[in-house]
Amino acid sequence: MTKPVKTVDRELSVRDVSKLLATEAVGSVVVETEYGRGLLTKTDIIDGLRAGIDPDTTPVGDLMTTPVKTIDPGAPLEEAIDTMVEHGIKRLVVDGQADGVGILTTTDVMQELSPDLDRVVEMFAEG
Secondary structure, X not given: OXXXXXXXXXXXXXXXXXXXXXXXXXXXEEEEEOOEEEEEEHHHHHHHHHOOOOOOOOEHHHOOEOOXXXXXXXXXXXXXXXXXXXXXXXXXXXXOHHHOEEEEEHHHHHHHHXXXXXXXXXXXXXX
16 A cells, blocks of 8 residues: 555635645545545546536535545455455545555555566467
8 A cells, every 4th residue: 555645625626636646646644634534646637627626726625525534454355356346436545543544556566466467478478
């Protein structure tokens, strides 16, 4: 997972958070609200712009996904994968309470599994 995660307040403008995503080279941020956490991705921003929002006056809270799917940091990888597949999501918030928040992405999962996949491909190649 990616940790620490960039977090922003729900009242920040879409433009400000877009700049943060670009500067930090990340694809999403956790949005803190009085009701819990939300998740804002580059795709959410693009969809909002296509819909005609004003990036200077629209708060990210208007575009974020909420509620977010979370998982415990000690959960097995298989549980995380099952949750992502079941809900059709590419990012899963890892909520460690005292340890803070992380994000597990499909890219993280593939990087974790790639050594095993490489071995399987090699086995098939060897016949």
